[in-house]
Amino acid sequence: MRSIRQDLAEVQKAHWQSTYTAHLEMYGEEPSAPAVHAAEVFAAAGARDVLELGAGHGRDALHFAAEGFAVQAADFSATGVEQLRRAAQARGVDGRVTAAVHDVREPLPLADASVDAVFAHMLLCMALSTREIHALVGEVRRVLRPGGVFVYTVRHTGDAHYGTGAPHGDGIFEHGGFAVHFFDQALVEALADGWSLEEVHAFEEGELPRRLWRVTQSLSR
Structure with missing residues (x-):
């Protein structure tokens, strides 16, 4: 028997597919501010390759490819991944970008200690349960090499949409068809257990505006 959580996940996947189809390059061509910052952090750490989870289009x-990193990009939307591949070819960086369809509720299809850095902009705060988020961060830790860096962003409980819209339990609320898991400080700290928590930076983005944290954590060498 399917659970309500599984049904929500499938609805969200279909919603993102249709959204990317209807709105080509919906976030524009310019990189997000967190990605620009992450590229600097990764370079300072000596990273050569980057895994981006929830890469969208x-x-x-x-941006990571343009900065010289070898990039593995994953998203659960086949439409978004195809747009990414075409854009990489158009920009002449397809030799440094590998894109694949992957649902982060499943184990990452990568070997242990195989990447230098991982980036995820507003992926962890999608329609994932707390248990699924912990499992994903465990997978990130598994695939990172010693000294590896993980930068992620999430909407938090100080956001104007927190506690409003359609509730799905476990801190998840839905607005306009998009479900968001709003993080509190305790969840950030729990996900950093066994890591070095370098920074939790508060910032705002987009309409409302959305209120987010940019979290940087690393593994010991």
């Missing part, structure tokens, strides 16, 4: 993955 690729604006941030393309």
Whole structure:
């Protein structure tokens, strides 16, 4: 028997597919501010390759490639991944970008200690349960090399949409068809257990505006 959580996940996947189809390059061509910052952090750490989770149509993955990183990009929307591939070819960076369809509720299809850095902009705060988020961060830790860096962003409980819209439990609320898991400080700290928590930076983005945290954590060498 399917659970309500599984049904929500499938609805969200279909919603993102239709959204990317209806709105080509919906986030524009310019990289997000967190990606620009992450590229600097990754370079300072000596990273050579980056895994981006929830890459969408690729604006941030393309920025990492333009900065000289080898990029593996993943998203659960086949439409978004195809747009990313076409954009990488158009920009002449397809030799540094590998894109694949992947649902982060499943284990990452990568070997242990195989990447230098991982980036995820507003992926962890999608329609994922707390248990699924912990499992995903465990997978990130598994695939990172010693000294690896993980930068992610999430909407938090100080956001104007927190506690409003359609509730799905476990801190998840839905607005306009998009479900968001709003993070509190305790969840950020729990996800950093066994890591070095370098920074939790508050910032705002987009309409409302959305209120987010940019979290940077690393593994010991």
